[in-house]
Amino acid sequence: MAQITLDRIAHSYLPHPKKEADxxxxxxxxxxxxxxAYALLGPSGCGKTTLLNIISGLLxxxxxxxxxxxxxxxxxxxxxxxxxxxxxFPVIYDTMTVAQNLAFPLAxxxxxxxxxxxxxxxxxxxxxxxxxxxxKARGLTADEKQKISLGRGLVRYDVNAILxxxxxxxxxxxxxxxxxxxxxxxxxxxxxxxIYVTHDQTxxxxxxxxxxVMYEGEVVQIGTPEELFDEPAHIFVGYFIGSPGxxxxxxxxxxxxxxxxxxEVALNRGYPKLEGRTEVGIRPEFVRLSRTxxxxxxxxxxxxxxxxxxxxRARLEGHSFDAVLPEGSEVPEGASAVVDPARINVYxxxxxxxxxxxxxx
Amino acid sequence: xxxxxxxxxxxxxxxxxLPIYWLLNMSFKTTNEILGxxxxxxxxxxxxxxxxxLTDPTWYMGYVNSITYVALNTVISVSFxxxxxxxxxxxxxxxxxxxxxxxxxxxxxxxxxxALPFFQLYSSMGLFDTHIAVALAHCLFNIPLAVWILExxxxxxxxxxxxxxxxxGYSFPRFFAKIFMPLIGSGxxxxxFFCFMFSWVExxxxxxxxxxxxxxxxxxxTRTASTxxxxxxxxxxxxxxxxxxGAIVIYFVRNYIAKGFAMGRV
Amino acid sequence: xxxxxxxxxxxLVLPVLLIVALNAIVPLMTVVNYSVQDTFGNNVFFFExxxxxxxVLSSSRFHAALxxxxxxxxxxxxxxLPLGVAIALAxxxxxxxxxxxxxxxxLPLLIPWNVVGAMWNIYALPxxxxxxxxxxxxxxxxxxxxxxxxxWFTIILMDVWHWTSLVVLLAYAGLRSIDDNYYRAxxxxxxxxxxxxxxxxxxxxxxxxxxxxxxxxxxxxxIYTEPFVLTGGGPGNATTLLxxxxxxxxxxxFNLGVAAAMSIIYFLMTLLVCWLFYTIxxxxxxK
Numbered sequence: 004m005a006q007i008t009l010d011r012i013a014h015s016y017l018p019h020p021k022k023e024a025d026x027x028x029x030x031x032x033x034x035x036x037x038x039x040a041y042a043l044l045g046p047s048g049c050g051k052t053t054l055l056n057i058i059s060g061l062l063x064x065x066x067x068x069x070x071x072x073x074x075x076x077x078x079x080x081x082x083x084x085x086x087x088x089x090x091x092f093p094v095i096y097d098t099m100t101v102a103q104n105l106a107f108p109l110a111x112x113x114x115x116x117x118x119x120x121x122x123x124x125x126x127x128x129x130x131x132x133x134x135x136x137x138x139k140a141r142g143l144t145a146d147e148k149q150k151i152s153l154g155r156g157l158v159r160y161d162v163n164a165i166l167x168x169x170x171x172x173x174x175x176x177x178x179x180x181x182x183x184x185x186x187x188x189x190x191x192x193x194x195x196x197x198i199y200v201t202h203d204q205t206x207x208x209x210x211x212x213x214x215x216v217m218y219e220g221e222v223v224q225i226g227t228p229e230e231l232f233d234e235p236a237h238i239f240v241g242y243f244i245g246s247p248g249x250x251x252x253x254x255x256x257x258x259x260x261x262x263x264x265x266x267e268v269a270l271n272r273g274y275p276k277l278e279g280r281t282e283v284g285i286r287p288e289f290v291r292l293s294r295t296x297x298x299x300x301x302x303x304x305x306x307x308x309x310x311x312x313x314x315x316r317a318r319l320e321g322h323s324f325d326a327v328l329p330e331g332s333e334v335p336e337g338a339s340a341v342v343d344p345a346r347i348n349v350y351x352x353x354x355x356x357x358x359x360x361x362x363x364x
Numbered sequence: 365x366x367x368x369x370x371x372x373x374x375x376x377x378x379x380x381x382l383p384i385y386w387l388l389n390m391s392f393k394t395t396n397e398i399l400g401x402x403x404x405x406x407x408x409x410x411x412x413x414x415x416x417x418l419t420d421p422t423w424y425m426g427y428v429n430s431i432t433y434v435a436l437n438t439v440i441s442v443s444f445x446x447x448x449x450x451x452x453x454x455x456x457x458x459x460x461x462x463x464x465x466x467x468x469x470x471x472x473x474x475x476x477x478x479a480l481p482f483f484q485l486y487s488s489m490g491l492f493d494t495h496i497a498v499a500l501a502h503c504l505f506n507i508p509l510a511v512w513i514l515e516x517x518x519x520x521x522x523x524x525x526x527x528x529x530x531x532x533g534y535s536f537p538r539f540f541a542k543i544f545m546p547l548i549g550s551g552x553x554x555x556x557f558f559c560f561m562f563s564w565v566e567x568x569x570x571x572x573x574x575x576x577x578x579x580x581x582x583x584x585x586t587r588t589a590s591t592x593x594x595x596x597x598x599x600x601x602x603x604x605x606x607x608x609x610g611a612i613v614i615y616f617v618r619n620y621i622a623k624g625f626a627m628g629r630v
Numbered sequence: 631x632x633x634x635x636x637x638x639x640x641x642l643v644l645p646v647l648l649i650v651a652l653n654a655i656v657p658l659m660t661v662v663n664y665s666v667q668d669t670f671g672n673n674v675f676f677f678e679x680x681x682x683x684x685x686v687l688s689s690s691r692f693h694a695a696l697x698x699x700x701x702x703x704x705x706x707x708x709x710x711l712p713l714g715v716a717i718a719l720a721x722x723x724x725x726x727x728x729x730x731x732x733x734x735x736x737l738p739l740l741i742p743w744n745v746v747g748a749m750w751n752i753y754a755l756p757x758x759x760x761x762x763x764x765x766x767x768x769x770x771x772x773x774x775x776x777x778x779x780x781x782w783f784t785i786i787l788m789d790v791w792h793w794t795s796l797v798v799l800l801a802y803a804g805l806r807s808i809d810d811n812y813y814r815a816x817x818x819x820x821x822x823x824x825x826x827x828x829x830x831x832x833x834x835x836x837x838x839x840x841x842x843x844x845x846x847x848x849x850x851x852x853i854y855t856e857p858f859v860l861t862g863g864g865p866g867n868a869t870t871l872l873x874x875x876x877x878x879x880x881x882x883x884f885n886l887g888v889a890a891a892m893s894i895i896y897f898l899m900t901l902l903v904c905w906l907f908y909t910i911x912x913x914x915x916x917k
Binding site: 080088090092096152 | 809833
């Protein structure tokens with residue numbers, strides 16, 4: 004178990020990077036708490052795999068330092084860092100049995116025979132693979148093979164962190180949930196630092212205590228799932244998290260009032276003069292429909308009934324504007340949208356502006 | 365040890381290039397100089413041997429003949445193998461597995477066994493000493509090879525593409541020509557490469573089936589060696605010239621070499 | 631993939647069937663004919679039964695040639711397979727130099743076989759060939775035209791020169807198919823280079839190596855042109871391999887009966903091994 008510190012890490016795949024755009028991973032400064040369960044969330048190509056490989060040692064960063072507790076491991080080889088990694092598709096040794104697979108990392112480190120047996124049996128038990136110990140690893144299902152991959156990390160007691168690179172990619176949907184639950188259980192039991200890379204928000208939000216959202220090589224927000232939902236620090240986070248994503252509409256901000264969609268709405272916060280592109284972000288979950296004409300004039304294009312809730316697809320002044328209504332709600336003809344002012348987020352050039360409580364300067 | 369890994373392929377390539385270098389060396393010497401002693405470079409550099417070959421019909425026709433039957437064979441092998449490979453890939457039919465196996469066994473046919481029978485067969489068909497005879501004879505092992513390689517590539521194209529084409533109203537020949545063949549383009553390239561290779565290098569059958577008209581370069585070379593004594597310079601130059609078509613073909617398919625072998629179906 | 635049952639597919643296969651059958655069955659029938667008949671000339675044949683087969687199977691000349699053939703094939707397999715794999719392992723996994731290496735290595739494979747023989751014929755000559763001169767200069771008494779051992783050494787070296795690249799290319803293709811993540815996982819597991827070879831590389835190369843063994847066995851078993859041009863089967867009979875002996879009997883001595891019987895036996899042996907390997911490969915592919 005270890006605390007992992009990223010000290011101004013940046014990485015470029017080019018030999019001589021010159022400008023900002025040459026860096027696949029822009030500068031990141033962050034501490035991963037010992038024993039935390041983190042998700043690295045972002046679309047393909049955002050740099051999350053690069054970051055993971057830097058932490059595991061498969062990549063040496065162009066700039067910056069990496070520390071495990073107090074030790075500088077920036078240039079240490081992976082096998083010297085005591086980390087374990089689970090890859091996108093199950094990586095197992097085909098010619099060995101399940102037990103032999105799990106014993107392999109220990110055998111390479113010259114752990115005594117009976118110690119190996121003990122740990123392998125424990126791991127097999129934890130992963131519910133006890134009955135298959137002597138089966139050839141080749142014949143198992145994909146999720147069982149991923150468990151073996153994970154197991155090779157678990158048998159090493161001194162492992163600093165377990166890294167996951169989109170591990171559920173090749174798993175059948177109904178097994179995904181089972182494996183996710185198993186991972187959470189393992190985390191609760193053993194308390195390893197776990198870093199889980201994914202582009203699936205459900206996986207990230209259900210697995211992690213804290214989610215690191217990345218976009219185009221940058222970390223745009225780090226927070227708990229609630230924080231990411233309520234106050235997305237970046238428009239991208241608003242789009243990416245939540246289904247459907249946040250509504251974004253251009254606006255004008257003056258003091259404690261904001262104007263968009265042809266209407267003016269009073270806010271519970273005040274803002275100074277804002278330069279640049281200003282937009283409001285409102286989650287569809289916080290949009291109500293009213294038949295009395297108050298609120299914003301929207302035109303409804305479609306209603307999708309998901310069962311547990313309804314998604315109302317509408318347009319406001321040419322921008323898409325969705326609302327999520329509970330099951331069984333009525334969608335009135337010619338309805339207008341009413342928005343809770345406390346839930347309106349103001350964005351300047353895609354970044355969240357907090358504003359100050361009314362009554363303060 | 366990691367650092368010096370490049371030493372292994374380098375030494376191997378040097379080992380490969382040495383005899384070829386020697387051949388080149390001798391091709392630029394006169395026969396007298398060659399027999400006179402040992403030297404790394406020609407003391408008197410001469411292109412006389414090359415000139416002789418390129419201007420003497422007995423010589424250059426040997427190359428022309430060889431290239432002719434090789435090209436004929438490649439075209440025949442690939443065009444006959446394409447529909448067959450398609451059938452093996454897409455359909456099950458009576459006896460298909462046995463037929464496929466039987467085809468493969470012909471790749472393993474020892475040419476020595478067939479030398480005399482082929483001679484008699486093609487003579488009786490009046491095809492002795494023709495390019496088409498050698499081209500057809502080489503089909504014995506090249507067509508099975510072509511079917512095997514193409515079947516692998518064709519199986520890599522999903523059947524859904526065929527079905528979509530039929531739904532869109534394509535007739536089979538049109539579908540095959542316009543849609544399918546571009547998809548297996550690299551497969552056809554790899555197949556043509558191997559057909560070229562095995563037909564170009566094979567000598568026993570080519571010699572047995574020819575005399576004057578379609579005489580391959582191999583026969584010309586051996587004739588020179590036996591009748592006028594060892595005209596080494598000339599032989600060497602002839603040899604060098606036979607390496608060139610191979611080198612050109614490899615250069616063109618260099619990107620596919622690994623892919624073709626990766627099919628595991630040489 | 632799921633194949634459609636359709637016997638009309640035979641039409642697609644028919645052209646191939648006809649050409650190969652023409653080339654395979656008709657000559658084979660001729661051979662079979664000769665193998666059970668005798669002639670006094672003038673194209674009059676009469677049935678002899680199994681006489682030729684008995685003669686061949688009991689002839690010491692045939693046994694000698696067979697022995698030499700097995701010795702040859704075993705030796706080159708023992709050299710070319712490990713050597714080819716070792717070279718493939720040492721090659722860069724991708725990039726410009728990998729391409730260059732592959733192209734240069736493929737060159738010997740495309741040289742006409744008689745040129746290979748002729749090239750080595752001259753290359754190994756003691757007074758004017760680089761190899762011959764070099765070996766003698768180093769102190770060895772080397773003359774392949776006179777000494778059986780030297781002749782064997784030369785034909786084996788020639789075959790290694792000629793065909794190892796095939797093994798390299800096949801093994802290289804097999805290696806390339808291994809995903810990088812396997813190597814990464816092995817690194818994290820602390821595996822040694824030998825462990826990586828034994829548990830990751832070798833298993834994944836099994837398929838291509840089986841094909842390599844099959845091809846090299848078959849082709850070396852049938853080899854004719856290169857050793858014939860190099861040594862002519864000599865000195866004496868020292869390097870008279872099976873094919874060379876067969877052709878001598880058929881085209882040289884016109885001993886049709888013996889040659890035909892020998893052909894059949896030869897072909898049957900080849901078929902047997904081919905069938906064995908084919909079954910193994912197809913089993914592997916079914917998995």
